[in-house]
Amino acid sequence: MGGHSSHHLSKIPDLEEIRRETGFTPSSIKRLHHRFQALDKEGKGYLRDAIDFPTFIRILAHFRPIEEDKSKEPCLDPEPINSRNNKLKFAFQLYDQDRDGKISRPELMEVLRMMVGVQVTNEQLESITDRTIQEADLDGDNAISFQEFKQSLEKMSIEQKMSIRFLK
Incomplete structure (x- = not known):
């Protein structure tokens, strides 16, 4: 059985890079690859809008729960995909x-319309829409920059709201 698992994982492109970048375990990557293949009903190797497996798993990595870092030493690694800032x-x-x-x-308006139908x-x-822009737009340009977006969500628990528990 172990040989079958590693054989299956060896078919996944850029496995080690994906593991390092996303923080997913090999078993999670295997499970997500299996799910990706099930969604790719035509067997093209990509989903709608040409989303291949590495793109698929990198998108899902944004929703991986943030693990508490046991050590308080500064980390030299790049910011993880699932950090608060990257989720935002x-x-x-x-x-x-x-x-x-x-x-x-x-x-x-467009995004809200899609969300509420x-x-x-x-x-x-x-x-x-007007109230949201009025509250978040700090520089008065009638739009919301990333900094304004980030600041308006400062007190919100994005780490919790943008996490899917089974993605570990």
């Missing part, structure tokens, strides 16, 4: 659809 960057990028470094009113009226959605 990932969330910010979902809103900043044109990648200009700001969340504009139309971008915020027909549950709210256009007027309610506009009110929520």
Whole structure:
């Protein structure tokens, strides 16, 4: 059985790099690779919008719970994908659809509309959007920069809200 596992893992491209970058264990990578293959019903090696396995697992790594660091020594490794800052960057990028470094009113409206669907009226959605920008926009440019986004979520437990417990 052990030979089958390592044989299966050897088929995963860039396994060691993925393990180091994402923090996933080899068994988790194997499980996620199996899930990826199940989602790739046509066997193309990628999902919709050309998401290959390394991209798939790097996206999921943002949602891996943050492990408490037992040692208090400074770490020389790059910031982990699942750090608070990287989770916030990932969330910010979902809103900043044109990648200009700001969340504009139309971008915020679009994402909120996708999230709530027909549950709210256009007027309610506009009110929520305007209030959100008003509260988060500190420099008065009618948009939300990453720094403003980060500051507006300062007291929120992003580490908990953007973690999926089975992703260890």
